[in-house]
Amino acid sequence: MSAPSSSIVSTSAQLRTFLSVIRPDSTIYLDLEGKDLSRHGTLTIATILIQPENVLGVVDVLRLGETTFSTKTNDGRSLKSILEDPTIRKCVWDVRNDADALWAHFRVQLHGVLDVQLLENASRPRGVDKRKLSGLGNAIKNDIKLGFWDRERWMRTKNEGRSHMSRDIFSSRPLALTTVKYCENDVVHLPALYEYYITNHPGLAGRGPRGVTSPRS
Template sequence: MAYEYTLIDTPQALSSLLSKLYELERTRPALFIDLEGYDLCRHGRIALITIHASPLAMTYLVDVTTLGEASFTTEGENLPGKTLKSLLEDKEIPKVLFDCRNDSDALYNLYKVDMGGVIDLQLMELATRKRRQRAYVK
């Protein structure tokens, strides 16, 4: 099975992507997100944000290295004020991540993005463990 992906490395491509993402249904998780970077934390750099939009059967690779601050300030087509930053912060748009601690730390400290609507799969997995298996979870 081939997976489709698109590199987002221009403000125009990002604007078009945001228009698609803001149209997605919000009743169940549709966005699956991961960040890649160098020493991914408040002292590192974000290089790439991978966004899989399951209803579109498409994965988008947002090139933060190329776009820089524009990754978070570019507005969607005909969507004033709707940016990747506002999408990531929106508590009404469910987003699935796995162990988002470093991702969230980097986003907040490097770009002032305060993640909202996050479903952390690692926390869900830990919560389903039997009591003895959770001995080291605090």
């Protein structure tokens, strides 16, 4: 698959244009970032890859604030309504903190979610320990066919972003290129992982999206 068309989405006009790409049959690959992402931390960036349109947006939640989720397209859809629509599939790697932060900070409750991390766990052969969840890096290393240099580039981007985490890079503006690349990195291979688990483990094909229940506090 070719690299997606990517952009930073930091104005309401840009957000309307970006959301208008999403169709009823699109699949959204989602990752959220923030300082200690959860109800107790912050949510400052939403990275969204839309397939099969192959369009990626790094949405600046810190700059857009509440309008991230309330801005509407010409046909009346908002990011909130899209994320809460059970008929639009969203694929996330470890949805727990993402869902917690969305509900706590913006009262958005995810529906139509497939947790790709849980697909990886369910795909393990009988007899293999399933008590521990795999990290995204291990899944990319072991489960999809990347060339050596593509894999090294992915890991280098991941490690470079991690090395700056103590500086709260997701709240620093303007967004550094390394931060943008780190965010894109976390979603760009999710489609291949999803296809790998579904294709190579037919028993998982019937596992449809479901809602995520977040404590309403």
